[in-house]
Amino acid sequence: MASDDIDLLADALSKTHVGDGELSYKGLGLKLDDAESVEELIREMERYPGLRALRLEGNTVGVDAARAIAKALESQDLLQRCYWSDMFTGRLRSEIPTALRSLGSALMSAGARLTDLDLSDNAFGPDGVKGIEQLLKSPSCHTLQELRLNNCGMGIGGGKILAEALIEGHRQSSALGTPLKLRVFIAGRNRLENEGASALAKAFQLMGSLEEVHMPQNGINHAGVVALASAMRHNPELRVINLNDNSFTKRGTLAMAKALRHLRSVQVINFGDCLVRSEGAIALAAVLREGLPILKELNLSFGEITEAAALVVAQAVMDKPDMEKVDLNGNSLGEQGCEALRDAMENMSKGDMLASLSDDEGEPEDEDEDDNADDDDDDDTDDASDDCNEDNKEDSEIVEENGNTRKDDSPAKPQSPAEIMSFLSCPSAERLLQLGEMKTGLQQQVDASDPHKAADVFLKIASLYSEEPETKTAVLDTIDAMLKKLLSGSAFQSYCFLSSLLVMMGLLKGEGKRKKVSLVPGPLLCLEHAIQQEYFPQHHAVMLHTFVSRNSEALESCSSASERLSSTLEKKCHDQD
Structure with missing residues (x-):
């Protein structure tokens, strides 16, 4: 190393902040190629026996330099925080795992007990994960609380290796009586996709200690989201969920909404650019109605959400005392929809919390719903009941300490009489009257855990x-x-039923290959009767009124019944005010 370079390094180190147990070489832009290039840095480390935090981010470290730094780390048994992001700029990808192994081995030899490890913005790929695999399994990481691996190009393979390392670290630490309790996990922009996300979900569920999860831009669609949702449910202290720019669609959103019902500490939800869409937004609104008591921020931007669904979300945040920001920008509201949303938030004295709507995509084009359905959702109709089967399916599971589950033995559903099945296959007024007292058996055919079937029977x-x-x-x-029966359960299940009903009536654009029924006055008149009854909650009426009032053209074939329904809904909603 040239003497001028050494002088430059010495000068940079002299200005380095040293204090509170931390040595920081952050952002100095040092090019550290060999042992000679880090001599001054190592002297600083050796003069600091109580070192607790080492910042090397924003420099570039070669293999030989890493080995020299590692040798100095072997005496730093008090080190807890390693901030090593953006540390290999310009290095060959093959060099990085070797450098990481050297540094990791030194930490293990020193007996360090890390709480924070940040290796973000190092494009090391799956091989880089292998470079920290042994460190993550070791006692040096049994105390790890924050793991940051943002923008590392891990891919599916790296995600799987990372998950197995965390699972093994948890197994070993649990055997020692101090299980790994990771609080913060950050791994955005890593191309984890479904397989990587699902593998990590197993580790998350096992630990159950997460408070923040940030996994934006990972190419995850509904299968991976469902796996993550199941894991989130078992992390009761979760405060921040950031899955921005993945692809939820309805199935993923319903699964995530279902998990959120069990979480009481969530403060920030970022599902922006996730194709939440209108049915998913309604499910999340239901969760807002009955849970998430301290939520502060909700991001549902760029999700193809229409005006009526956005208004349902706005109505649901009305009673959230800690709410600070609602982001519905970039959806499909249209100019009038944006204005209606602003007015609704202003009328609730919450106008200040609504984010800009400057990037709204405008009202969606009137196109056949199958043309807009993702390949992921071709089986959406069949899976709707699984996604909403909250009480009868997931709540019957018992989670063991090792992450395995078993289901309670539940009695089989009673078989319906042949007369009821015959009536449902070909309904008529005459057959309904002939059922006599057996009409009560029709209730057994509707279950809030199967919203599509319930809407069909209705x-x-x-x-x-x-x-x-x-x-x-x-x-x-x-x-x-x-x-x-259908409206007496959770808001989540009743909203799933109502949204399925709205889709089938043509008042809400749904996903998948679900056919709308030919609308006749009867359903509108039955709803008009029902909303006047005590069992019909006002917020359900407000939701229906939102869709009916904004989709009157879909009800033109039943104008008289539609007017009666609209008038009664208006009165019910005004009674709420």
Whole structure:
């Protein structure tokens, strides 16, 4: 190393902040190639026996320089925080794992107990993860609280290696009576995709200690999101979830909404640019209604959410005392929709928390819904019941300490009489009346855990409505019994049912290959009757009114019934005010 370079390094080190147990060489732009180039740096380290934090980010460290630094680290048994992001600029990718192994081995030899490890912005790929694999498994990382690996190009392979290292570290640390309790995990822009995300989800669920998870821009679609959602549910102290710029679609959003119902400490949700869409937004609004008591920020930007669904979200944040920011920018509201959303937030005295709507995509084009459905959601109809089956499926599982689950033995559903199945296959007023007392068995055919089937049964029965007294009474009594059951559970399940109903009635654009029914006055008149009953919550009426009032053209074929429904909804909503 030239004497001028050594003098330059010495001068830089003389200006380095030293204090509070920290040596910082952050952002000095040093090119450290060999042992000679780091001599001054090592002298500084040796003069600091109580070193607790070492910042090397913003420099470039070669293999020989790393080995020399590693030798000095072997005596630093008190080191806790390693800030080593952006540390290999210009280095061959093959060099980085070797350098990382040297540094990791030194930490293990020293007996250091790390709490923070930051290796972000080092494009080391899967091989780089192998370079820290042994360190992550070792006692030096049993105390790790924050792991930052943002923008490292780990890929699926690196994600799997990382997950296995964390799982093994947790196993070994648990055996010693001090299980690994990672609090902060950051791994955005790593191309983890579904396999990498699913592997990490197993580690997250096992640890159960996460407070912040940041995994934006990883090419994760609904399969990986569902796995992550299941893991999030088992991290009760979770405060921040940032999955920006992945692809949730409806199935992923429903799974994540379901998990959020169990989390009471969440303060920040960032699902921006995640294709949440309108049905997903409604599910999240339901969770806002019944949970997330201290939420401060909600980002649902660029999610193809339409005006009515955005208003449902806005209505749901009304009672959140800590709410500071709602971001619905870049959706499909249209100019009038943006204005309606601003007005709604202003009327709730929450106008200041609404983020800019300057990038709104405008009202969606009226196109066949199958053309806009993702390949991921071709089976959406079949999976809707799985996604909303909160109480009957997931809540019946018992999570063991090793992460395995078993299901409680549940009695099989009673078989429906042949007469009921025959009626549902070909419904008619005559057949409904012939059921007599067996009409009560129709309630067994609707379950909030299967919103699509429940909506289908509702429409079949409601379509039989007529003013003939006996038929009218039979239909309304049956509808009352069904809706009492469907709306008496959680807001999440009832909102899933209502959104499925709205899709089938043509008032909400859904995902997947679900056909809309031919609308007749009966369902509208049955809803008009139902919303006047005590079992029909006001916030459900507000949600229906939001969609009916903004999609009147879909109800033009039943104008008289539509007007009656709209008038009754208006009155119910005004009663709320």
